[in-house]
Amino acid sequence: MKTLVIGAGVAGVTTAWTLSQRGYDVTVIDALDGAAMETSYANAGQRSYGHVSPWAAPDVIGVGLRGLFSRQGPLKVHFPPHPSTISFLMRTLRYATTPRLYESNNTAMLKLGMVSREAFLALEDELSLNFDGDHQGLLEVTSDPQEASGLHNKAHALTQLGIHHEWLESDAVNRQEPGLQCPKPLQSSLLINGDGTGDCHRFTREMMAHCESAGVRFQFNTQLVGWQRSGNRVTGAELASSDPETAGTWTETADNVVLCAGCGSRKIARKLGLSLPVYPVKGYSLTAELKDADRAPRSTVVDLDRKVAITRLGDRMRVTGFAELAAFDRRIPQTRLDVIREAVESRFSGAADFHNAEAWTGFRPMLPDGPPALGKGPLENLYVNTGHGTFGWTLSAGSARILGQVMDGETPPIALDAFNPMRFSKRPPHPR
Ligand SMILES: Cc1cc2nc3c(=O)[nH]c(=O)nc-3n(C[C@H](O)[C@H](O)[C@H](O)COP(=O)(O)OP(=O)(O)OC[C@H]3O[C@@H](n4cnc5c(N)ncnc54)[C@H](O)[C@@H]3O)c2cc1C
Incomplete structure (x- = not known):
């Protein structure tokens, strides 16, 4: 079965791998000049299976308004x-504000996170x-009582789903992360034991090489610019070169x-009559070589106080922050980088030189409720694996595995x- 996968980010490449292993004849199309050059390029690097949660949280507006006009507001x-x-x-x-929707979406995303953890471990094996x-x-970690109470609510969902986690006292925090500095005493520290890390760009490039070996x-x-249809089926994709030298x-x-x-x-999707209101939620990252691994x-x-994620990636470390609603504005203002740099230096000072770091901006493909769009589309042979927002790296392996099952009619x-x-x-949203 000849299958076109549109997009060579981490979602597309993991999908291509899964389908090739299931016997599909796969071609991947991408407008850019290589795999993982868009949002999968320099994200926070967290494979945070137990930390996934929907964008449309009941406190999203409150949190947003509180920080909207401050320099550090996320x-x-x-x-x-x-x-x-x-x-x-x-x-x-x-x-x-739809009653119970957040809770049901949160459970669904955590379950997908667990499938993804299993799928990643199998791939790495x-x-x-x-x-x-x-x-x-x-x-x-947090020193803020309000954040600490949110963390307790979150842990409740983990307990219900049997996802391994622990509350750490300060000596245990020190054992888990010896380099972590805590200028103020911590109110709460929650360790999600099974979560992981990794460079999404490198992973996608490695997976692409395996895909090519598999045909x-x-x-x-x-670039995909249009579709060909016959009745309830897509019969082809209209493609255009995005390289001016080979236009056609x-x-x-x-x-x-x-x-x-x-x-x-x-x-x-709109050209096929499918409404997928993916919005680009902008964020920033800084990646630096380690100077002192013991401090990293x-x-x-x-860091829930500063709203940044700090990750070790081999002999580098990366920090990310901000959720900015700016449509596709690719500028990187120095003020944003300064806030992120100050945050990482307050937690891991001396670990790396963030004044000489690689700065990046990317766009989380966010759906307005939060869960990705995964499964069969409105046409007989149209499938969807996109809109993973903040958690596309984490959920990639599991989403690809599930899409393969859906396409083969498995449960x-x-x-x-x-x-x-x-x-x-x-139709109006309703809890599931
Ligand atoms: C600051 C930041 C930090 C993040 N941190 C994390 C994290 O720690 N953990 C995590 O799980 N997730 C994280 N994410 C989210 C994660 O990076 C994304 O969800 C994920 O990379 C999305 O992968 P994707 O393959 O769906 O999209 P992309 O990587 O953007 O790939 C989509 C591809 O489709 C191509 N394309 C689009 N339109 C067309 C067209 N018409 N024709 C041809 N090709 C087309 C694009 O060129 C692109 O290459 C973060 C995101 C940001 C911005």
Whole structure:
């Protein structure tokens, strides 16, 4: 079965691998000149299976408003907001205030996280992969009583699902992360034992090499600009070269199509009558070589006070922050980098030189409720694996595994209602 996967980020490449292992004849299309060059390039590096949660949280607006006008506030909105930003915020508000929706989506995402953990471990067992990957847990720390109470609510969901976690006292925090500095006494420290880390870009590149060995074809600098349809089926993709030197358009026929186009999904899904309101939630990262490994994190630390994630990636460390609603604005303001740098230096001072770090900005492909769109689309041979927002690296291996099961008519190990790609039709949201 000839299958086109649109997008060579981590979602597309893991999907291509899974499908190739299931006997599909796979071609991956991407507008850029290589794999993992968009959002999968320099994310926080957390494989945070037990830390995943929906974007539309009941406190999202409160948290946003509290920090909107302060330099460090994690949520930023560009003024005047773009119409797509207003529409995204309105939808977010609607989902965040729908009774019980957050809880049911949270459970669904945590279950997908557990599938992903298992799928990653299987992949790492099967393939020789070199991506600075590890599984030494994720530590969330806070000195703020309000954040601490939120952390306790979160731990409740972990307990209910049997996801291994521990509350750490200060000596245990020190054993877990000996380099961590705590200028103020910690109110709460939660360790999610099974979580992991890894460089998403390197992983995707390694997986691409395995895909090619398995016969998957990659067409880069190739943009999907339209579709060919016959009745209830997609019969082909209209492609255009995005390299000005080899301009041209052509059609590629297919038996199946899988949408994995991250922030580009909205536009191309609409051409097939599918509403996927993916919004680009901007964030920033700084990556630096280690200067003193003893002062660096061993694994990954989420600082809930400063709202940054700090991760060890082999002999480098990375810090990320901010959720900015600015449509596709690729500028990197120095003020944002300064806030992130100050945060990491307050926790791991002297570990790395963040004045000489690689700065990056990327766009989380966010759906306004939070869970990704995963499963069968509205046409017979259209499938979707996109919109993973803040957690696309974490959920990639599991989402790809589940998509393969759906395409082969197998019953996945978890319910997929929360991930229904058709859930953004006109009917009102309801808890599942
Ligand atoms: C600051 C930041 C920190 C993050 N930290 C983490 C983290 O620690 N853990 C985690 O799990 N996740 C994290 N994420 C989220 C994660 O990076 C994303 O969810 C994930 O990379 C999305 O992967 P993707 O393959 O869906 O999208 P992408 O990597 O963006 O890939 C989509 C691809 O589709 C291509 N495409 C789009 N439209 C077209 C078209 N019309 N034709 C052809 N090709 C097209 C694009 O060129 C692109 O290569 C973070 C994100 C940010 C911004």
